Amino acid sequence: MDKALDRIFKSAGSRPAVTAMSLRRSAEELSITVARQRGIEFTRASSNLPLCVDAAHWPELLQAFRDAGLSIRSMHKQYSYAATSAWSVSIRNNDSEGIADLRGAGAIWQVFPGRIELPRDAQDFDGKIDAVYTWVDSDDPQWAESYRSALAKSGRNTGDSAVNSARFESRDELRYSLRSLELNLPWVNKIYLVTAGQRPAWLKQEHPNLVLIDHRDIFTDPEGTLPTFNSHAIESQLANIPNLSEQFIYVNDDVFFGRYLHPNTFYGPAGQAKYCMSGSHFAQAEDPELPVNKAAANNRQVVVERFGRTTSRKFQHVAHPQRLEVHRELQREMPSRIAEIAGNRFRSADDLSIPSSLAHQYAARLGLGYPTTVNYSYIDIGSQAAPLDFLRLARNRNVDMFCINEVLTLKGAPDRSHLVRNFLAARFPLPSSFENE
Template identity: 65%
Template sequence: MRENAERDSTALAAELGIEFDRAAPGLPFTIHTANWERLHHALAAAGLRVQRLHDAHSNAAAAAWSVCTSAAPTGGIADLRGCGAVWQVFPGGLEALVDAQDFNGTVDAVYTWVDANDPVWYGSYQQQLRAAARPAGDSAVNLARFASRDELRYSLRSLEMNLPWIDKIYLVTAGQRPAWLAEEHPRLNVVDHREIFSNPDQCLPTFNSHAIESQLANIPGLSEHFLYVNDDVFFGRYLHPNTFFGPVGQAKYCLTKGHFAEAEDLGLPINQAAANNRQVILEHFGRTTSRKFQHVAHPQRLDVHRRIHKDLGSRIAEIATHDFRAATDLSIPSSLAHQYAARLGMGYPTSVKYQYVDIGTDSFHLDMLRLARNSGLDMFCINEVLSAADPNRRSHVVSEFLSASFPIASSFEK
């Protein structure tokens, strides 16, 4: 759909003798203001849909527009403007296509994924759970953490539609592969845990996301700049690389207003890890930490991860051996890496339009209704901390919402 819109709109511009350019594949086309007015009229006359985008574009652009073919679906929950050809309108000349405030480097995406419905995985999980003598209701081992409702399928749909400039996608799994995933794709790499754990025979199998996340820096071929994305995070509309990275590649992370030390349950693994992160920052930088980070896509710098490995090599090696979340864990890409980036001058805070829904809460149905009515979100998360009392019913609600929000199959699907 995007390829057709790009072909039709650029062909029409060439036919009219209108000058345009593009900084890199996947990024928007660039056109001068005076030329855009003429092209805009021609595109509309040719039956193409021209819709203005929000402010996710180059800092040099006065505006950005999506051009879609007449075959593109309309209506419904989704904002499908990201499926179109994106045109940026520059009020100045086109001598340089990248503003001094823009980031236009290569960006990869990393997903971690597990399918708890896989009988082999589930058998291994139960065996490790018995060996660890951990109660199933413990938040650190609760099976709700691993439940799959095809979120990955829809997260990838949202990424391909709204972040077309992403280069490689790495899917880190425990030897699993979604049945719907394409067997081969030039931009998709399925990475087994054994490929990234420094001592796989000692550490695997693992059911600890903190352990897996501690090894992301070992992914072969991973770019310096990447997004770490959980499969329960979705991109609600077209976003420019500037949303995630600063002018020279600083990671732009999203703080919450909440202080983890004020959480109702300080024993939850997320709060224990936050306290451990704080101790690390105190020891290495003489600073404290306080606020939580939003559950969004996390921009990362590979050099930051390497510095953490250099400073905390033995600690990370220990975390890698924890088969379930432990009280001594660190949460690296979602928290500690941001704290390190801040102190190293490689990251700074930003804000995005975002909503979080917890499937297990009493307010779930109301929260989903609000989500469905909350247009203009950059990202949203549908998470499950503990199992719900009516999981099948709630899973159906989530599935219906996601299929309506992202109805167009991605190129990553068979």
Template identity: 40%
Template sequence: MALSTNRSPQDTLKIAQVRSANVDGTWAIANKAGIAYSHDPVLGVSVVSKSDWGRLAEELSSSEFKMVKIDSVAASYGALQVWSVQTPRFDNARAQRRHSGLGAIWAVYSDEKSSVPDIQDFTEPVDAVYTWVDSSDPDWQTSYSQFKNSVPAAGSHPTSRDIARYTSRDELKYSLRSLEMNMPWIRQIYLVTAGQTPKWLDTSNTKIKVIDHAEIFESPEDCLPTFNSHAIETQISRISGLSEHFIYVNDDIFFGRPMSPNVFFTGSGSVKYSLAKAHYAEASNPRLAVNLAAKLNAELIEAKYGKTTARKFKHVAHPQRRSIHKLINKAFSAEVQETAKHKFRHVNDVSVPSALAHYVAAAEGVGVPADIDYAYVDLGGNHLPMNLYRLVRGRGMQMFCLNEVASVSENEKRGQLAKRVLDDLFPYKSSFEK
């Protein structure tokens, strides 16, 4: 495929087209040289032996393909090396690494070694669940104002009614781009909304399904409408067709380099959660919603399992098991039902996918802590330009978060700067965009 550079990539190409051009190009080189290889259609990885890779790498180099070595976790525990191979016709040398998810991914195995999955590889289907709201929707704003004024504030978290918490900067669009670039093996994406659909979303793409809150809440007449993410999160396991293993993603989370399911699950299917260094009991502001929920989560864990909890979790994409959510809904039904009924964040909320599910998974023997290469950037914090610069010029984080702890509307330039960074990191449209 010839890749035009006359216009910006956003106008001309999608992620799948760029990746297909790279894959087809490398296969053509391998076929011409008589080099044997195989392909994993789920992971999107081409597989070759060590000795054949040596020959193929020479052929690719002579044809001006650029090869970037990436983490072996992008493919399999059995791989010796993993490479992203890209034609230079659409990207510059400096961008090769940060756009490695667009390349043809080649996994190199020992000679005569079988390319079947390693015993430590996770190979079951994995779905992704996003929650999203369009706060610019007039109908949503009317409903928000109505319930903000009519629902008693007693017990609500002080920041729960700040409309700045719902501000959208098209993060979802870029998060989906990052997912398609770096995790093409995701089977199905579910977008949970308040009856809303992003204007740019291509609803004809069957890989993504928009789910209305009313479809999943057990008692919609008592709980909806809701403006509480904790409430919505208690219900996500009720999505029809959701796989046992799934990843819960906030729209301010982005995936920075190619990853396989092994980043999120063990070979036997246990979840790999990311502990933060901070202890919630030592938080400088114990009244923050995350710390209040952590305290309640700890009380529930101690009551059921006779053990306590201390550490918080990083703000990353959270691997989940649907069966753990069902166990939580049964074991802590009163707390879950109360949280589901809180229309705004409440001091008595539990936080299910981002914390309680990890604690319960650990207690049940199906959850383990794991290190994640991760960056957290507060759009309202100090040194924002430098922190964003590191994202663009670094080797690429497995995950990063662009969060807005407080409203930055007084300095819109910060939001514009973040959008320019996202355009640079994820310049091509996903298949989910019109």
């Protein structure tokens, strides 16, 4: 099964010389020129949000696009609440590159009923949204030596999920997650990449929309707490990122955006964070001692003490919309607890999982967030069903977000790194503007 999938993905994953951003800009320039030549009025809320046209003029504009040789594909319901439909308009000769269905690489046009007074609905959120990634290069010899030294001093068992090497293994996920973000979330403002002073070899030295953040820049006590190998500790310090916007999306590098998504997917009309709850309950987990389940139980205790409410449900492993105000509130209410978590160099029994869980609970109780649903898929690389799951996902173009994760490396388990890389290269063939040429 794995070899058959390799052949499929390799045949689909040839790398074009263009980026999603350059294709989108070319399509926008050409489609705007066509509209102007026909004298058709249009507008847009901002340079990174869709173009908008009156429904009365859409049939004429649609025909004009076709006459100009452009390819027009309908979008799923990812557009302004005021629009009746949205369309991806792209340059047709890109079909031969195997990227015909990457609708985020086209110019997005929204169709509004009646005359457009303003291209913003009362229900739309169109404020500034940043993205935050946390990333580590476990192949870095200096990092690896620090990890081994800290692990030996801790006395922890290497088979423990909290310190297992699978948690740090890189399969180039960050490269493809950034590709998926630039393709499908072109409205994101700044991207902050939080690392242990590391930089991916393929990442451009300078980019106007990407900022590297060293752990030392955000940890309150860097001398006493670093180096750290605990994602919970790093997440507890995200609110200290300089110039971070009030609304920001926290993205693990194993999460990918499967198709174009509007800001309304992540935020409500007043900027409320829209989080995705799982149907699973952490108290019923097969292994309640896993760090993720222990942290969920700790989160529940905080919520009980603060709000007199309980929690039980897990949250899906998707991109997590955040409110900086919520993180600031947590810092004010429990500074000693936050400092304690920051000092845990490995995942520990007293950790809290803040951006992926506790922040959502707080946002709900403070009126700053509420639940939503997305079309989501999850693949555990270590499971026996992984090859079949990859095949299903390869055929599914209607997924909003998906996660490719490995909880624990098992002895004798097949190495599926090549399968992951080939799948991602096929799904996201367009390099991002963040990559070296």
